[in-house]
Amino acid sequence: MDSLLDILTRIPALLLAVVGHELGHGWVAYLMGDSTAKRDGRLSLNPLHHIDPLGLLSMIIFRFGWAKAVPINPNAFRNRKLGILLVSLAGVGVNFLLALVFSPLLVWSLDQPGLLSDFLIQLVWYNVMLGVFNLVPLPPLDGSKVLASFLPRKWEFYFYQYERYFYFLLVLAVFSGFISGFISPLIVGIIDHLLTFGAWVVL
Numbered sequence: 001m002d003s004l005l006d007i008l009t010r011i012p013a014l015l016l017a018v019v020g021h022e023l024g025h026g027w028v029a030y031l032m033g034d035s036t037a038k039r040d041g042r043l044s045l046n047p048l049h050h051i052d053p054l055g056l057l058s059m060i061i062f063r064f065g066w067a068k069a070v071p072i073n074p075n076a077f078r079n080r081k082l083g084i085l086l087v088s089l090a091g092v093g094v095n096f097l098l099a100l101v102f103s104p105l106l107v108w109s110l111d112q113p114g115l116l117s118d119f120l121i122q123l124v125w126y127n128v129m130l131g132v133f134n135l136v137p138l139p140p141l142d143g144s145k146v147l148a149s150f151l152p153r154k155w156e157f158y159f160y161q162y163e164r165y166f167y168f169l170l171v172l173a174v175f176s177g178f179i180s181g182f183i184s185p186l187i188v189g190i191i192d193h194l195l196t197f198g199a200w201v202v203l
Helices: 003-031 054-064 082-108 115-133 142-149 153-175 178-202
Strands: none
Touching: 003 054, 003 082, 003 115, 054 115, 054 178, 082 142, 082 178, 142 153, 153 178
16 A cells, blocks of 8 residues: 555646646647637646546546546647647647656655655656556547547548547556556656666766
């Protein structure tokens, strides 16, 4: 069972990763011409604007959860296909960027184990995990929208029309351990490279 200290360092790390992810979606959508997220108050650093209480609890306990989806209107994008692609990649892009930025601090903190190093371990892990997981090409994850952005308009229409029927497939893939077995090596590999980068910066 996780210790109280582990949970207390996990929550702020998770919130930073989730808020960064959702802000990425919202800001890029705004830059592409869609102000829906801005009007909905989602261009905010306030975690309360982004978290889903049940999704947050699930992620703390099971390390799998969800946030409130950022509302977007693809028809408002100046370039619809490009907008969908960039907005879909923006969240994971922010997660990978945060992991990269904090990796040197994590390496430095490992020589002084304590609350800071525990927090940074959680922070880098959650950002890499969210980045990799959201690239899985199953609805409603970002990877499915990336895939849809390359489909011909007719197939894209069918994709969005029937995407909700794939939600069960995602849940099944998660709780069966299939996705974990697939993405875990990727997460570990990325973190190893980040630690190598962090050591290079620190040393």
